[in-house]
Amino acid sequence: MSEVRIQTEDFDLSHEMAQLRAGNARVGAIVSFVGTVRDLNEGAAVAEMELEHYPGMTEQAIQGIIEQAKARWPIYGAQVIHRVGPLKPMDQIVLVAVTSPHRGEAFSACEFIIDYLKTEAPFWKKEQTPDGARWVDARSSDDQALAKWS
Template sequence: MPIRVQTEDFDVSTEIAALRAGQPQVGAVASFIGTVRDINDGAGVSEMELEHYPGMTEKALEDIVARAKGRWNIVDALVIHRVGPLKPLDQIVLVAVTSAHRGEAFAACEFIMDFLKTQAPFWKKEQTPDGARWVDARVTDDKALAKWGVVSDNAGPAA
């Protein structure tokens, strides 16, 4: 399963083409791309820096994808998450899921993203006009996770 944590940007078209390559059973690809916003919680954001714990982060992402594969009949999944300093409009994360049918691809993609937001060890620090601030997990992220029958311990950092 393709899992990458990297500082470099990614090309969505190239990544999805590689995920589908040689997989004639794929009838659906669902994807999500997260980007840096220029405003968060009412404050302007000039930069966001993402930190992670190497090794632990990749393992957490692998576990999240394995959970999705256990729930839905998907062919494959891809998670690319960037770390380091990012500016508004920069891509942060790509989640792509292939399956025979769209329903399973959509559900698994949303599931992976919901888990990633609450369970993956990433830490976000935003630069605002009032200075730097760490971004906490959101109640809405916990609610999104709950719809899958999972209660977040909210001890993990935000994604």
């Protein structure tokens, strides 16, 4: 099972994990990553972050990332839920979850998916700071994380 959802509403981690492994007794590992909004970025307080995306293209890009992970590791399922719209510090932004026979494959595939998601999926972030709104540029650390998979 692979699922990609872009949504404004929050998600329930326990519910999503149960759905991902439901009925599959072969699953030996579930690994998940949840990204949240920080209250500080690049030295500035963040009151709100707004995420925008390119509908249709974003889901297709993420599905392609999941397919690449499936080609590299024996995973049974993967799920990506990414929120858009205005978010406050401590809000959940993204869930990446992977099921596989063993933990090593699940950890690797989950890390691969989030690394590619951070650099390859068409999302744009705007933060509200005390100095006003600012668009967030891509980070070199995200590019470095991606490079290890080449």
